[in-house]
């Protein structure tokens with residue numbers, strides 16, 4: 462049995478969308494983040510990092526969004542969420558998954574949790590602003606590389622597009638939302654048109670405008 466620990470709109474959104482895209486049977490386990498359930502003893506037994514998301518697959522327990530995503534893509538090969546193993550497209554897929562989780566995603570921790578990044582709390586605002594500026598630069602570079610392609614991998618939709626969608630979404634209340642970049646907005650619209658994505662947003666109780 463697959464179980465995804467989630468909290469609405471957080472990094473669990475990627476595996477959640479993927480499981481629905483794959484038509485998988487799974488259980489959703491809500492983490493009451495407002496009451497710090499993810500910092501509690503019970504959750505930390507599964508994810509010592511106290512972060513969301515977490516996937517349980519039988520006896521297997523996986524943390525880290527990208528690792529969970531790769532596992533789901535491998536487990537449901539017919540979903541087409543990742544290109545064939547060993548193909549050049551698969552390498553491109555790895556490139557984007559690792560880039561997104563390793564480069565823009567951590568900047569969001571600095572944006573949303575700047576107090577964790579400083580000793581002197583009066584410096585938190587500067588840390589936040591700098592993270593926002595770096596994110597702007599990263600989205601500009603992603604936009605350049607996406608160009609007029611339909612998806613990050615070209616014609617083939619993949620989980621990397623869902624990952625990018627989530628990261629774009631997180632910028633919606635920032636001074637320059639990534640969606641203001643036309644080709645990123647077009648990708649967002651294509652992702653939003655997917656029934657599995659709409660279902661995910663509905664189940665997570667995310668209100669429009671979603672992004």
Ligand SMILES: N[C@@H](CCC(=O)N[C@@H](CS)C(=O)NCC(=O)O)C(=O)O
Nearest residue numbers: 471472511512513514524525526527
């Ligand atoms: N690299 C980790 C980061 C996870 C992460 O930072 N999750 C955030 C939500 S998007 C979280 O758990 N925030 C709550 C907290 O840190 O207290 C992953 O992708 O799984």
